[in-house]
Amino acid sequence: MTSIMTTSKPITPTRTPSAPGAAQVSLRGVDKEFIRPGRSGETVHALGPIDLDLRRGEFFAVVGPSGCGKSTLLELVAGLSTATRGDVTFEGKPIHNRIPDGVGVVFQEDASFPWLSVRENIAFGLRRIKIDPKERERRIENALAMMGLTSFAHSFPAQLSGGMRQRVCIARTLVTEPRLILLDEPFGALDQQTRLLMGDEVLNLWRKTGATVFLITHALDEAAMLADRIGVMSARPGRLIDIVETGWPRDRDSRIVQEEAFGAITARLWRSLRAESMKAIGKPEVEP
Amino acid sequence: MTPKKRAALWRIALLVGAVGGLEILCLSGHIDRLTMQPPHRIVMDLVALLAGGELNGAIAKTLRNAALAFVIAMVAGVSFAVLLHYLRSLRDMLDPVFATYYAIPMFAFYPLLIVLFGLGDTPQIFIGAMLAVVAVIVNTLNGLDRIPRVLLKTARVNQLSAWDTARLVMLPCAAPHILTGAKLAVAYSLIGIIGAEFIMSTGGMGYEISFAYMNFDNAKMYPLILLILLVSIAINTLLAKWEKILMARRGLS
Ligand SMILES: Nc1ncnc2c1ncn2[C@@H]1O[C@H](COP(=O)(O)OP(=O)(O)OP(=O)(O)O)[C@@H](O)[C@H]1O
Ligand SMILES: [Mg+2]
Numbered sequence: 302m303t304s305i306m307t308t309s310k311p312i313t314p315t316r317t318p319s320a321p322g323a324a325q326v327s328l329r330g331v332d333k334e335f336i337r338p339g340r341s342g343e344t345v346h347a348l349g350p351i352d353l354d355l356r357r358g359e360f361f362a363v364v365g366p367s368g369c370g371k372s373t374l375l376e377l378v379a380g381l382s383t384a385t386r387g388d389v390t391f392e393g394k395p396i397h398n399r400i401p402d403g404v405g406v407v408f409q410e411d412a413s414f415p416w417l418s419v420r421e422n423i424a425f426g427l428r429r430i431k432i433d434p435k436e437r438e439r440r441i442e443n444a445l446a447m448m449g450l451t452s453f454a455h456s457f458p459a460q461l462s463g464g465m466r467q468r469v470c471i472a473r474t475l476v477t478e479p480r481l482i483l484l485d486e487p488f489g490a491l492d493q494q495t496r497l498l499m500g501d502e503v504l505n506l507w508r509k510t511g512a513t514v515f516l517i518t519h520a521l522d523e524a525a526m527l528a529d530r531i532g533v534m535s536a537r538p539g540r541l542i543d544i545v546e547t548g549w550p551r552d553r554d555s556r557i558v559q560e561e562a563f564g565a566i567t568a569r570l571w572r573s574l575r576a577e578s579m580k581a582i583g584k585p586e587v588e589p
Numbered sequence: 590m591t592p593k594k595r596a597a598l599w600r601i602a603l604l605v606g607a608v609g610g611l612e613i614l615c616l617s618g619h620i621d622r623l624t625m626q627p628p629h630r631i632v633m634d635l636v637a638l639l640a641g642g643e644l645n646g647a648i649a650k651t652l653r654n655a656a657l658a659f660v661i662a663m664v665a666g667v668s669f670a671v672l673l674h675y676l677r678s679l680r681d682m683l684d685p686v687f688a689t690y691y692a693i694p695m696f697a698f699y700p701l702l703i704v705l706f707g708l709g710d711t712p713q714i715f716i717g718a719m720l721a722v723v724a725v726i727v728n729t730l731n732g733l734d735r736i737p738r739v740l741l742k743t744a745r746v747n748q749l750s751a752w753d754t755a756r757l758v759m760l761p762c763a764a765p766h767i768l769t770g771a772k773l774a775v776a777y778s779l780i781g782i783i784g785a786e787f788i789m790s791t792g793g794m795g796y797e798i799s800f801a802y803m804n805f806d807n808a809k810m811y812p813l814i815l816l817i818l819l820v821s822i823a824i825n826t827l828l829a830k831w832e833k834i835l836m837a838r839r840g841l842s
Binding site for chain 1: 737739740742743745746747748749757758761762764835838839840841
């Protein structure tokens, strides 16, 4: 993996270049250790060292065995936690345990507010953003339409299915018009067919918004179908052991699962992951 | 008919039966008039009492003081619970106190409170608030403990301040539990105020009941007891309705 940062040094320090392909997020030598609860001082090495550049506008997926530190990685990029070692930057500025503007996060668990209607949930994303009421309405209506929630605007999350609640969370992020969208296994709880369709919707919004998408998933086929590049992580402490370029066209959809290349990509991912997944479930490597 | 509806019908039947039975016992002379008035008489007395207006002052005083005790208990209880939620060690220290709190006979301290606060309304309001506040704290803490972590992360991602996180995420999320605390707080405030008026006071419904009792004035005593019952039930029903709406919204009926 070549560092893009070194090749395109920004000449003017005021604003990072918005050319597609420029590094938007970069991680350098990033490690995360947790203090093991209960025992004094003992630490768990959860992640790293990680070096990674996310290009502006790309769709990057991360796959890895369970517990390898995928959510930990996402929280570092989101600014929800601080790296034990190394640097994380977003658009050239370091992230120090502070959520940068322009980043939207959809979590692994359902994060819709059960006391707010769908519409109010989505409007919540706009609380901090100063825009005139008309623009506000436009963004909310847009997000509702894009996520297929228009006729459920006045429903409460409890009246929706799990997949629809996740779509509410995505919509709440969309209204802020993020330049980077972080998705942590957003469809983990859904059945296979629904997941494929939700994948199409994510591709759609990626194309329409032009945002960078960073998707964590445990489903190899999902990664192979959606991403431009796929990072494969080792068992804990998670490191990147492979980065796969898929070479899909930008206007792809779930029908590419029928293509030959799709099978090849999935097979390569599994080759990289098999041994790591065995480690993650506590079995020794049998094959050389 | 749903089992719930049937239970409600039985409840009403039981109430009608009990009141009707009382009525018959009173009218037939098995319960003499000095002990108790027949129920229909109590209702008539109550109407007359309210229409006459002679006790309006006492009723207003009690309700005002109970409302004050309730509001103090709610504001102090919810704020203190949020504080305790963040201060783990203080909470660990106080948890056993909360667990045994209602074993303390609060009214035993009443004379002390009079020494401290004088003979006015303050010691009564204090007792009402003190009785109610722990129910609010315990229930609010219970609600705060159950806030899913992912909602707090969502608050951070949306760059909410600590104040906005408490106001817009934590408290709404804990609202059903806080409402449970509020229902108890209504009851405890009324008990505190009326009990204190009973012991040592120169006004209020509790004082009037005890005064009527001393003077065998059943035409005043029973209607006042009935009024307290009605007020307490009405407020509780209202809060329960609200609680039901909140729960239904969240798919928990
Ligand atoms: N706050 C924490 N304190 C201590 N250890 C933690 C903490 N958060 C995560 N860990 C540990 O770090 C490791 C990585 O956790 P993480 O949640 O990032 O894994 P993951 O890849 O997202 O797993 P999954 O596929 O189950 O979502 C795990 O072993 C976990 O136990
Ligand atoms: Mg995870």
